[in-house]
Amino acid sequence: MTRLRVLLVTATIAGPIALSLAALGLGRMLWPFSDYPMYSDLAGPTVSVTRAVGIEPDGGERSLPPQVEPTGLVLHLNVNHASRSSDAPARLRRIATAMWAEYERLRAAGDIDGPPLTAVRIYRDTIQLATRPHVRSAALVTQGPMP
């Protein structure tokens, strides 16, 4: 091995190991090195999910097609994060408005079927897991575009 090669190989071994240890020791992500904290917090008898629905001209709600991102856990975390920001109401509204605009763009392009929507609403559902059947309650997070 040449001197340069020895240096490169040593760095490729020691660098990732040192950064993995650092992420572990600090308890935080040093991308792509992680402390792997998924599911390490204690789960309780309540779970919350975030969902977005489209509002039809007659006021009825309908599910958004999967092509309109973000969905599922990503939407949930996005809303969590936006809710903590200083301009939370405006930021949340912009997310809903962007989802509405994306739906209308896909509809106009013929990529999805569906009626025109007047808005997109984002709900946070809280589900009680200790009851049978599980009890679900919904709270409106935001709506966009505003009338």
Place this chain on the structure above:
Amino acid sequence: MSVRETVRSFFFVPSAPTNLAVCRLIFFGWLFFCFLGYDVAQWARVPADTWEPVWFVELFGRLPSAATLTGLGIAWKVSLVLGALGLWRPVSLGVAAVLGAYLLGLTGSFGKANYDIGMPVILLFVFWVARSTDALSLDALIARRRGNPPASPSGEYTWPLATGRVLLALAFFAAGVAKLRHGGVDWITTDNLRWLFIGQQYTHAPPLNWAVYLAEFPGLCRLLAGGTMALELSYPLAIFVPRIRPWLVVGAIGLQLGIHLFMGVNYLAFIVANIVWVDWSQVGTAVRSPRLAVRTAAA
């Protein structure tokens, strides 16, 4: 033997180039099939307010257009195929590593951290630096045609896989430490895993709903929680104690498959990293001559 000599021997004991080559072939092939359907352009359609790039993605400035992302996605997938075939290593594996870090980094750049892609990204860079195409590759075939002798055993073929083993051990150990740090012993002794099993049915879409039935047995859930933490915290022993290595490695693969099937969290891109534990030369011997393989293993 001193610590320095032990470490040196662990990383640089000479080995044949075949092991590393088989790992390269499987790793790149697996990633190609895992991400064949990955629609990179989707990120251009996500609301701009959710954009929170990881540092590597941020290096490249603002998010490109959907058309550019599609082009980058195709280039990356082609580089993965070339990586599996072992053609033009410095270029193909370099493109696979850099584009892979960028495109997989995007999955963690919209408010959701993705813990399953870190290991593949790191290993892409390790395979790039390593002499991973010295055997079972088009590069090796071309070199042979030019009259170069076949690669002989060297430490160059040992350190990449040894590094992968240490990184895997640290990843599982970190997961165990995180559970102790955030949940403590309550992570095992309470109904934590039971609630998690039920809650996942609402937050994710598991391929199987068996976790709902497991949740009917709180004692079994605690046993599974204890087993999970014990497995994660003891995983580094796989490096030092060959006798328990298969149990720990197979157990960890089972854990990740279980999380995928019962909880809907996809670790398929991560699971492939476990190939670094396999002695592929012995597998090859077993395929060619089962009796000889048993004798070699016994020796």
